[in-house]
Amino acid sequence: MHLLTLVAAESALLPSRIQMAFTLAYHVILVPLGVAFPAYTLLMEGIGIFKKDAAAIRIARRWSVVMAVQFAVGAVTGTILSFEFGILWPKLMGRFGAALGMGFAIEGLAFFLEAIFIGIYLYGWTRLRPRTHFLLGLALPPAGVLGTVSVLATNAFMNTPGGVTLGSSGEVTSVDVLGALFTRALAYEFWHFLIAIYITAGFIVASIYAVAWLRGRRDHYQRLAFAIPFTVAALLTPVELVVGDLSARALVADQPAKFAAMEVTWKTRSHNPEVIGGLLTDSGQVNFGLSIPSFDSILIGLSPDTVAPGLTSVPATARPTIAEANITHLAFDAMVGLGSAGVALALWYFVVLMYRRRLPQSRWFYGAASLAGIGSYAAVEAGWATTEVGRQPWIVYNLMRVSDAVTSAPGAVVWSMLSVLIVVYAAFAVIAVTLLLRLAGRWREDAIDTPGAPEAGVPYGPPSERLAADAPGRVKQGISGTVQVIIAAVLALLGLGIVIALVIALSLVGLGAAARRFIGRFTRSSST
Amino acid sequence: MTTTFANLTAFVLLLTITAYSVAGGVDYGAGIWDMLAGRSPTAERARQLIDHAMAPVWEANNVWLVLAIVICWAGFPMLFQSVFASLYPLFSVALLALILRGAFFAFRHVQGGPRAQRWMGVVFGISSLLAPFFFAAALGAIASGQVAVGAPHVSVWQACFNPASISFGLVSLAATAFIGASFLVGDARRFGQADMVDYFRRRAVISTAVLIVIGTVALAVIGLENRPLLNAMLTGLGTPFAAAAVILTPVVGFLLWRRVFRWYRTLSVVVVGSLVFAWGFGQSPYLLPGQLTITQSAAPLGTEVLLSIVTLAVVVLILPSLALLVYLDQRGELESPQA
Numbered sequence: 062m063h064l065l066t067l068v069a070a071e072s073a074l075l076p077s078r079i080q081m082a083f084t085l086a087y088h089v090i091l092v093p094l095g096v097a098f099p100a101y102t103l104l105m106e107g108i109g110i111f112k113k114d115a116a117a118i119r120i121a122r123r124w125s126v127v128m129a130v131q132f133a134v135g136a137v138t139g140t141i142l143s144f145e146f147g148i149l150w151p152k153l154m155g156r157f158g159a160a161l162g163m164g165f166a167i168e169g170l171a172f173f174l175e176a177i178f179i180g181i182y183l184y185g186w187t188r189l190r191p192r193t194h195f196l197l198g199l200a201l202p203p204a205g206v207l208g209t210v211s212v213l214a215t216n217a218f219m220n221t222p223g224g225v226t227l228g229s230s231g232e233v234t235s236v237d238v239l240g241a242l243f244t245r246a247l248a249y250e251f252w253h254f255l256i257a258i259y260i261t262a263g264f265i266v267a268s269i270y271a272v273a274w275l276r277g278r279r280d281h282y283q284r285l286a287f288a289i290p291f292t293v294a295a296l297l298t299p300v301e302l303v304v305g306d307l308s309a310r311a312l313v314a315d316q317p318a319k320f321a322a323m324e325v326t327w328k329t330r331s332h333n334p335e336v337i338g339g340l341l342t343d344s345g346q347v348n349f350g351l352s353i354p355s356f357d358s359i360l361i362g363l364s365p366d367t368v369a370p371g372l373t374s375v376p377a378t379a380r381p382t383i384a385e386a387n388i389t390h391l392a393f394d395a396m397v398g399l400g401s402a403g404v405a406l407a408l409w410y411f412v413v414l415m416y417r418r419r420l421p422q423s424r425w426f427y428g429a430a431s432l433a434g435i436g437s438y439a440a441v442e443a444g445w446a447t448t449e450v451g452r453q454p455w456i457v458y459n460l461m462r463v464s465d466a467v468t469s470a471p472g473a474v475v476w477s478m479l480s481v482l483i484v485v486y487a488a489f490a491v492i493a494v495t496l497l498l499r500l501a502g503r504w505r506e507d508a509i510d511t512p513g514a515p516e517a518g519v520p521y522g523p524p525s526e527r528l529a530a531d532a533p534g535r536v537k538q539g540i541s542g543t544v545q546v547i548i549a550a551v552l553a554l555l556g557l558g559i560v561i562a563l564v565i566a567l568s569l570v571g572l573g574a575a576a577r578r579f580i581g582r583f584t585r586s587s588s589t
Numbered sequence: 590m591t592t593t594f595a596n597l598t599a600f601v602l603l604l605t606i607t608a609y610s611v612a613g614g615v616d617y618g619a620g621i622w623d624m625l626a627g628r629s630p631t632a633e634r635a636r637q638l639i640d641h642a643m644a645p646v647w648e649a650n651n652v653w654l655v656l657a658i659v660i661c662w663a664g665f666p667m668l669f670q671s672v673f674a675s676l677y678p679l680f681s682v683a684l685l686a687l688i689l690r691g692a693f694f695a696f697r698h699v700q701g702g703p704r705a706q707r708w709m710g711v712v713f714g715i716s717s718l719l720a721p722f723f724f725a726a727a728l729g730a731i732a733s734g735q736v737a738v739g740a741p742h743v744s745v746w747q748a749c750f751n752p753a754s755i756s757f758g759l760v761s762l763a764a765t766a767f768i769g770a771s772f773l774v775g776d777a778r779r780f781g782q783a784d785m786v787d788y789f790r791r792r793a794v795i796s797t798a799v800l801i802v803i804g805t806v807a808l809a810v811i812g813l814e815n816r817p818l819l820n821a822m823l824t825g826l827g828t829p830f831a832a833a834a835v836i837l838t839p840v841v842g843f844l845l846w847r848r849v850f851r852w853y854r855t856l857s858v859v860v861v862g863s864l865v866f867a868w869g870f871g872q873s874p875y876l877l878p879g880q881l882t883i884t885q886s887a888a889p890l891g892t893e894v895l896l897s898i899v900t901l902a903v904v905v906l907i908l909p910s911l912a913l914l915v916y917l918d919q920r921g922e923l924e925s926p927q928a
Contacts, residue, residue, distance in 0.1 A: 137651065147658070162664070165662070173907050238895050424823040468674070468677065478685070
């Protein structure tokens with residue numbers, strides 16, 4: 062009997078891992094649009110209101126429709142993820158749910174807030190005064206940040222568990238709420254991911270209009286819709302480089318095996334080369350890579366004498382396999398490469414902006430910009446692969462193995478569920494893309510001041526506001542102006558308050574820890 | 590201290606399940622009527638009304654489901670593990686139905702000629718049937734006492750499909766059709782479509798009768814097959830709620846039959862809510878009857894306190910915003926779908 066359950070568990074492990082990876086990778090595509098895109102939309106609406114620019118308002122309103130479509134898909138894929146924790150990894154939640162679940166409980170709150178405020182934002186275009194509408198919209202980015210920080214708190218716990226006391230059989234006996242939510246990895250994971258999705262959202266939106274530029278549509282509307290998101294994303298790329306560097310360095314102490322896998326270092330050593338590309342073999346050799354002598358050691362501790370951890374410093378059963386190490390390494394290289402390309406593109410943009418005092422005119426630039434969105438997405442996916450595959454074989458680092466958390470359902474059940482999911486997710490992609498293309502086609506034909514609603518035909522949000530155009534008196538039906546402003550101000554303040562508190566807390570916790578670690582390493586390596 | 594907070598969390602969990610049953614029930618119910626409408630000009634009008642009534646809340650109900658899941662795994666980790674280890678087939682089917690439903694509702698708006706639309710409607714309708722059945726069957730399976738702590742102690746098949754789980758599933762189907770029809774009466778009235786008011790009024794009255802019959806049969810089956818469960822339902826804390834459901838269901842049917850368009854929606858919400866409460870309070874203090882109590886399964890104090898704070902935040906932040914959203918929705922929606 063015991064052997065039988067063992068075999069069953071083994072066969073469910075592979076499909077469960079594939080299913081989790083597949084559904085997460087899919088959901089991550091929607092995250093930048095759900096979390097960061099509202100901020101760009103609000104920025105555009107703000108410009109529209111305060112500079113009295115009808116085109117900007119039109120852009121914001123159309124973007125909000127895209128936001129709604131992606132939110133509907135994200136709501137479904139997110140629901141599936143939450144169920145998968147039970148269907149695929151019941152033992153993980155049974156043992157660590159008390160700690161891991163807290164982040165998700167806060168995420169539940171954030172998700173709820175987002176759902177409601179996206180609804181209010183969509184309904185409000187014709188039913189609220191512009192300023193009130195804008196102020197209420199301000200609740201969206203904080204809700205997104207709250208959701209991000211809480212999901213990452215869960216992931217950070219899996220990487221650097223803390224804040225819990227474990228009993229004799231490994232069960233959680235007491236939970237220090239703040240300790241378990243704000244584990245060491247949270248600070249760097251949070252900033253790294255948040256900036257990444259803001260860059261991705263900015264670049265993916267801008268890349269649509271870069272393509273439009275290449276096709277000859279270059280009026281005020283198109284330039285505005287390109288320049289605003291592109292500028293913000295471009296400004297963030299160098300910041301991401303620094304934050305990413307801090308994150309990678311923090312891993313030396315926090316998860317040496319993951320760091321060793323990222324750099325395909327076999328034996329712990331000083332003067333460790335930085336290997337770009339290449340594949341690790343079973344014997345610890347790296348084939349085909351481009352090796353820069355001592356550069357890894359220099360990157361870690363600013364000196365070639367700095368000791369870099371190797372994979373063999375961790376027992377073979379507690380570190381990634383060779384294949385997993387190679388995936389981690391290549392994903393890491395892809396992420397760093399794409400990130401550096403993003404910085405180069407940003408540099409190009411700002412040089413032209415500063416010296417020519419206008420947007421770039423080169424087709425090459427817009428060709429590159431039209432790829433920036435896809436590139437950012439690839440970088441985000443590669444980053445997730447790095448952190449998840451690099452943690453193997455652990456689901457909670459050093460405390461619980463993936464194989465101990467997996468469901469005891471027969472593998473065939475999970476395989477069949479996975480195949481259905483792949484088909485349905487493909488259908489979702491077709492629906493969303495068809496819908497957006499159709500909308501884009503119609504929007505192209507509309508003039509900026511046509512009365513037609515950009516929302517018409519979207520199976521989400523307010524049905525249609527054709528009547529608003531037919532009967533302009535309806536607009537006045539809304540809540541009285543004073544009440545509107547009060548509600549908006551209170552909600553916006555609450556939202557902003559959450560974000561400010563989070564930012565302060567995370568900055569103190571994270572940057573303090575990172576700085577201490579960095580100084581500590583620096584003094585250590587210079588004293589030896 | 591831990592017990593107080595754990596009880597509070599358990600109550601909040603019950604409330605979120607109830608909220609999903611009501612909000613989701615209205616939604617799934619509309620899907621069931623969409624499927625049962627058949628093919629006629631009247632059916633097309635009914636479909637248009639259903640579409641129009643459903644579009645604004647498409648997939649937004651999932652937040653209640655997600656909230657219930659996260660409260661369950663953080664607040665009662667061992668309950669979560671046990672339930673999913675034993676009942677994963679039920680949840681897998683419910684989940685697939687849920688996503689197919691969302692996908693095909695959207696698909697119907699985006700693509701295809703009349704024939705494609707029809708079979709997309711069929712998928713949409715079937716998944717509207719499967720989801721409420723399988724979610725409720727999971728509650729029935731828990732009530733039946735067949736879910737063991739940790740790993741399953743009977744075969745997964747037996748834990749998932751027994752008289753209690755199937756009875757719960759069928760009652761849920763009837764209740765879903767019932768609350769769906771009742772709310773569609775309200776939508777038809779809001780859009781001023783007299784023929785549709787009558788169309789859904791008739792269906793609401795019929796589904797009231799069906800709910801009463803299925804409910805009675807379900808009770809009889811549970812009494813024959815699982816005596817302890819029936820006793821618990823008739824003598825425990827859940828009894829007043831069960832009684833409320835028994836009394837109020839015919840009242841809703843009567844109101845709609847006599848064309849008294851007042852209170853019928855509120856009362857149908859109370860009926861569905863009472864059914865869920867009858868289950869939840871009926872098996873308290875047990876989460877898994879006879880095996881795992883609320884206190885035994887509760888997460889350490891810190892987590893329970895955090896969950897209370899989250900709950901408070903939901904009340905303070907979400908309820909006012911939700912009220913605003915509903916207000917805005919009702920404000921601008923006075924037009925009829927044909928306009």
